[in-house]
């Protein structure tokens with residue numbers, strides 16, 4: 001890791017606009033220009049420290065050094081994440097809420113999600129066969145909304161599917177800084193929270209009884225450290241946290257489809273799928289392609305690190321995308337090589353597409369095992385259970401937009417189903433890799 005002493009400061013009165021304009025490239029390009037993996041800048045009128053790399057991630061995820069309260073910009077809370085949920089909790093309140101989320105991620109429930117998601121994908125494929133052209137992104141958004149709601153115990157009426165999928169997508173698509181997208185995301189969030197608050201109230205009143213192992217039931221009856229139930233709106237936010245992020249997997253599915261198309265030798269290996277290739281492929285898709293750009297936290301107490309003084313309440317941004325491609329941790333970081341995960345040592349801090357550190361103690365994504373499991377099964381399905389053609393289209397993506405996606409969304413034609421889903425799709429997978437910190 002390169003740390004210049006003294007830590008360089010970006011020469012700009014405020015870099016918020018540069019960040020919005022340059023997107024995923026903003027932090028990596030400043031690190032390059034300033035010759036340091038840590039630098040100071042100003043964002044939204046305040047001093048901020050940006051950093052990247054495994055060592056930076058290790059301190060960023062040290063909860064004695066950093067807190068989340070007040071770190072994430074308000075517009076992101078109002079559109080993407082929601083207020084009062086697990087993301088912005090600290091210390092014991094966070095640990096209690098995180099235990100609630102992880103109690104839903106048992107191996108059995110992960111298997112359930114894989115089965116539910118494959119069921120919805122397979123059903124869609126039967127329709128795709130009748131269509132001239134299919135847009136993979138749009139289809140994945142709907143499949144994951146259906147699967148996520150079913151898994152979470154959230155009743156989704158057939159006539160609501162389009163509206164609810166659109167709302168979830170608007171929330172996810174909002175985070176890149178455009179005021180119009182933030183407004184759209186906030187509007188979608190308030191509709192979803194109203195819907196989910198109604199469901200929570202019905203469960204509490206005994207009018208609707210979802211199975212006891214579902215997020216809907218667990219969250220409705222969850223109690224805070226003070227013994228009280230969650231406020232219904234906060235319960236709605238955390239219920240949304242159990243299926244909204246699954247829909248984000250649609251972005252990775254499209255990037256994976258692009259990789260299959262652009263690297264024919266990779267496609268062939270996926271078809272053969274020996275030595276856990278489809279899982280290595282899913283991991284490399286999460287490492288290589290852009291989705292979550294960065295995470296924000298605030299310094300809890302003054303501390304010294306690498307001769308740099310982190311002052312209490314300073315905003316600190318960890319470059320997640322840049323860490324996944326940091327040359328200290330990855331050989332040929334800008335090449336797509338799934339085999340790099342063959343003997344990977346599972347560092348908790350070098351591979352952080354869904355946050356770093358420990359799933360149980362810190363803020364690392366509660367849905368990471370589920371994401372990898374569903375992606376692995378879907379890539380295997382797309383290469384072994386169907387055939388399709390890829391017509392001419394624009395597969396380029398704009399690194400200055402957050403989130404970004406290949407422009408065409410990945411269009412497919414001549415889709416043919418080869419066989420029914422069989423047991424080998426459900427073969428045992430090492431899903432819950434407890435990260436040792």
Ligand code: HEM
Pocket residue numbers: 086087088098101241242243245246248249250252291292295353354355356362363364365366367368370371
């Ligand atoms: C493409 C898929 C996904 C991506 C890219 C993603 C990314 C992330 C990121 C970057 C964080 C924040 C880490 C931090 O605060 O440092 C996070 C947290 C979280 N994610 Fe995901 N996620 C995905 C899928 C899921 C799924 C499928 C679920 C649940 C079913 C989920 C549930 C959560 C929850 C509950 C948190 C909050 C954890 C905490 O604050 O302790 N995510 N995710």
